[in-house]
Amino acid sequence: MAGVKLHYFNGRGKMESIRWLLAAAEVEFDECHLTTRDQYLKMVNDRDLMFQQVPMVEIDGMKLVQTKAILNYIAEKYKLHGNDIKERVKINMYVEGLMDLMEMIMMLPFTKEPKLDNIEKKAKERYLPVFEEQLKTGVHLVGGRMTVADVLLLECTLMLEELFPEILKNFRSVKDFQDRMQKEPAISRFLQPGSKRKPRPDDGYVKTVMEVFDLK
Ligand code: GSN
Numbered sequence: 001m002a003g004v005k006l007h008y009f010n011g012r013g014k015m016e017s018i019r020w021l022l023a024a025a026e027v028e029f030d031e032c033h034l035t036t037r038d039q040y041l042k043m044v045n046d047r048d049l050m051f052q053q054v055p056m057v058e059i060d061g062m063k064l065v066q067t068k069a070i071l072n073y074i075a076e077k078y079k080l081h082g083n084d085i086k087e088r089v090k091i092n093m094y095v096e097g098l099m100d101l102m103e104m105i106m107m108l109p110f111t112k113e114p115k116l117d118n119i120e121k122k123a124k125e126r127y128l129p130v131f132e133e134q135l136k137t138g139v140h141l142v143g144g145r146m147t148v149a150d151v152l153l154l155e156c157t158l159m160l161e162e163l164f165p166e167i168l169k170n171f172r173s174v175k176d177f178q179d180r181m182q183k184e185p186a187i188s189r190f191l192q193p194g195s196k197r198k199p200r201p202d203d204g205y206v207k208t209v210m211e212v213f214d215l216k
Pocket of ligand 1: 054068
């Protein structure tokens with residue numbers, strides 16, 4: 001049995017970037033899927049969730065919460081972070097930007113009037129140009145080797161293409177980066193059917209989240 005255990009819904013949400021990073025680091029993990037409110041309340045009562053929120057990851061004898069803290073821990077432990085504080089702050093800036101964009105996509109199934117145009121415009125005008133510029137001169141975003149920023153950029157571009165298949169047409173360097181990253185053995189395995197990568201959210205996923213958190 002793997003030593004790492006993820007506690008979350010059987011869906012992407014905030015846990016998916018953590019799954020991506022563990023897969024890139026070639027770390028095996030188990031998952032405990034949250035399906036009922038009772039299960040969630042038990043975790044709260046047992047004080048397993050510091051702020052009564054998931055994602056929660058059991059690793060190295062700790063119960064970690066807060067997605068960014070978890071990503072940072074995994075990135076540092078498995079050498080997917082920067083070599084010095086200047087590299088690390090740059091990686092953190094990329095990661096924060098990517099998470100802002102992915103959060104907008106993540107919220108779509110829970111939004112009554114989704115503003116897809118706004119997401120596409122922001123992706124094309126605010127986010128993708130930054131990565132295109134950087135990748136014109138390098139194989140990776142920071143430090144000449146794969147980091148958490150690269151992993152999340154790949155995750156994010158694949159999410160964007162699910163919604164806007166042509167979105168990378170004018171971002172050639174990002175597209176080339178995406179192709180290269182998908183050929184990395186660990187990532188290629190994660191992209192195969194049957195891996196722990198989750199599909200796009202469906203009505204069942206939304207219903208479970210609403211029930212577990214008692215949302216109307
Ligand atoms: O990034 C983080 O992990 C935290 N800053 C937020 C975590 C969070 O919002 N978790 C949600 C479920 S995942 N979806 O958005 C959660 O546990 N909500 C329950 C609640 O009562 O806040």
